[in-house]
Amino acid sequence: MNPGPHKEERPVPHEQQLQPFAEFDAEAVRTWSSLAVAALGRSRDAIDAINVYPVADADTGTNLYLTAESADRALGAAGAAGLVPAVQAWAHGALIGARGNSGTILAQLLRGVADGLGDTPADRGPGRLLAHALTRAAQEAYQAVAHPVEGTMLTVAAAAARAAEAAGAAAGTAADVARAAYDGARSALADTPRQLAELGRAGVVDAGGCGLVAVLGALWQALSGQEPEPEAVGRPADGGAVQQPAPCGAAEEPGGPAYEVLYLLDAGEPAVARLRERLDGLGDSLVVVGGDGLWNVHVHVDDPGAAVEAGVEAGRPYRIRITHFGDERRRRTPAERAQRAVVAVVPGEGLAALCGEAGATTVLAPPGAAPDAEGLAAAIRRAHAREVVLLPGGPDQRAAAHAAAERARADGVRVAVIPTRSAVQGLAALAVHDPEGSFDEDVVAMTSAAGATRYAELAVAERQSFTSAGICQAGDVLGLIDGDVAVIGSGLAETAEAVLARMLGSGGELVTLVLGPDAPDALAERLEAYVQHGHLAVDTVTYQGGRHSAPLLIGVE
Template identity: 65%
Template sequence: MPQNLDAPAVRVWCARALDALGRERDGIDAINVYPVADGDTGTNLYLTLESAAQAVEAVFAAHETGASSPGVADAARAMAHGALIGARGNSGTILAQLLRGVAERVGEGDRLAGALRRAADLAREAVAHPVEGTILTVASAAADAAARAAGDDAGAARAAYDGAAAALEATPDQLAVLGRAGVVDAGGRGLLAVLGALVEAVSGQAPAPLPAPARGTAVTTGPCAADGPAFEVIYLLEAADEAVAGLRSRLDALGDSLVVVGGDGLWNVHVHVDDAGAAVEAGVEAGRPYRIRITHFDGAQPAAHLPEPVQRAVVVVVPGEGLAEVCGRAGATTVLARPGEPPASGELVDAIRRAHAREVVLLPNAAELRHPAAAAAEQARTEGIRVALVPTRAAVQGIAALAVHEPGRRFDEDVVAMTAAAGATRYAELTVAERQSWTSAGICQAGDVLGLIDGDVAVIGTDLTATATAVLDRMLAAGGELVTLVLGEALPEPAAFPARLERHVRDTYLAVDTVVYEGGRGSALLLIGVE
């Protein structure tokens, strides 16, 4: 096992941390009394790490196709970026900033002790009003202990863990609400689990497990609005760095628990407010907010304001804003998957809840979302929602499934029909190669147009129209009745290009119809479906 942090160790760290938080999430949720006793800190930390783990695995998968290996800087940046886009709650947002600090220093060649120092300082700077006895205190103690340790990263990690454990035990004496409840800080407990995974990743030996968090009898959850702001607002924000200072000031005046993390044009904003609309409007003035999540702290809207649940709904993941509009008009609840930012299971669970239906059909539309979608479906089932997962692997398969959806049918019959329609749809994608690489169709060069059929490179060309035509011919050689074209925002000649493909299909395959959709921002260059 490595004694210093390298790329494989980052991968192990991320996986072990996710496992640890998975084991401890319920116990951490149970001791969550600060800043709001809403019992979700363990879950939020888990979902944040889940997004980080997906990003790290994606980096390793990308390098495997080119027979190379990522460096430690690449792996650490992926972990931090994944945590940033998937950060949930107050502690999850702070954890994302801690990981960003680690990635910054590791990317500069610094050792782990220096990285932990930067992480603690950066996280403290991100919180509008830092409070001692919280995850910030535990992070600072870990960094202080690591700085005093001599030797390699393994020694720094062990010292950081020991320092964090001691600081965690002292949190009830620093924060009165913890002392009254008889618990340690939930966010700090979660960070300790992450540091324990770091020890195992760089040394090969896990630290001795701590006893399960003990829940004090004074803990209460589900506070009413009188205990503090009524809403938690979280969103990702594309904004220039100079616009964020003004955003911080405005949000600080609106509420509390303000944490703004990130940088280089992408930020994760977390705040507790009474006026959720004003918090979102502040983001609109600063830049472009998206993935907006607004949670009422009593766990639900007042019953008088809840619509009656519908019998059945469809939740669909789409890779472009245009497709989100198309599916939304068809009545589906949509989840936008941006390039390199696949939604985690928590976001899918949120969408299932948002559909507000007794029965839900989930269309993930990507092979890599199979496991997160299955986890989301299982979670929703524990909440009494009947969920069926149709294993669609591309957006065009989801469109085909949605086209045959009939809410009036029996649930099982509807799922079977949608599954059959998706399975009968072959899918392809056109993209541009970023570098020279070996593919199943031969060697491609940077700038070549690649035609992928059912996930594998089948055609390599230099001309977009010629490559698309070759892909269509291969797909229609086995027969077909309908061709679906989804046009990406970056497609050149957005009017002439699809017209040429439609004409080719009409002239060559007389009985085949063509339908064209605008994929919009975030969509692939061209998606093709053949039913």
């Protein structure tokens, strides 16, 4: 199951691991952070394999690892600082790099630690100081989740806090409090299958809770110098052997929102309160963390555009990541690793659903929300395969795709990037994808299919401008062929016909039409008739691109 060694940017020397810290200070926090990244790096595949709640998509361990890695980088960049500023920098790094449901909750836990340290009287001893910080962390994490569920990472955090408070009240040292929190978390984790039906049916413990136990084990190691015993990740509450998680559909009806939406948001607290209410009505797994004007928003929805629009109304959303879960989460158990997968970047929900039905893991990239390298790397990990073919979708996403591929290769995944320049080229490549053939032959066939597909896009000019086809006015319809403006027209249908005439003038066997959300109902019929009338040997297929798609995409193979 393990694809290879994981690269850790800040390995902790062995002698530092064995050197305890008498005080819970900034240096202890730096060591805690490094040890947490290392612990999550070792266990992330095992945690991914038991991920069945809230979505069985095999990425909880990866999300926690990436979140902790982002936090660790921010802490390292903060340089020399006191305890509270160091933890604040650590929490901020987690906030801006939080991934998924579990990573977002971890970010809030770290912020709670910072808040707890900041409001604790100076005369409290190190043990009580740490206990209060862990209690504040658990409280804030519960507040960040719209509908807290017991048997999850939140339950584990609360149990750790209670155990820490008891140790602190007994005048324990910081190391004593850390050990109590670690033991309390382990005990609560083992009991999660009795609290959450999904876990009990699958015979595993909560994946997010597993990650939190690893983080708290790193805290105890930093303060005591003693290395925790290796955890039997996934161990059921009765201590028996780990069971293979059952497919989601085997125990429950298929369902749940189709998209995961994450973004950072600059907004005030009143606007965020309204945003919570609106997003809560759109989907589930809602977690909003942060404060002081900066928030990280996570939600599962069927309408990702509405979730982003709600963010626009609340403030300024950015670093938007939209991922289509697809039917794979219902067909494959989290513990199974496919031999080969396709990851496709697409501009609209309709294309995402189409690619998902074809077996691809999709990343939605509406205008202004092109995925970054980390987002694409997370999608590659979500695909959970030994070999991945990546379809970046457009030239502006090519650099991020290659950077993501390099990250995945460092984890032992074989990745090939197909140089697609349009979603229709991605569809052509996906149509010839052969998961049973050799990897090299599959990549060659998909690359050839994409390269043999000429592409066009119709757009509406926003202002007067000089183009390669002449001067356009605001409102004119522009027909772009292979990225350059070739036709300027007044209507969508007439311009599309002119574009098709140019593209089919050099031949073709198949025309692909992808209609945007505002395209007239009769447009597809008119263009299909146009192609059939002038080119009898050419077939036509039509798809709905969905929200955020261009008015019309055309591919000619």
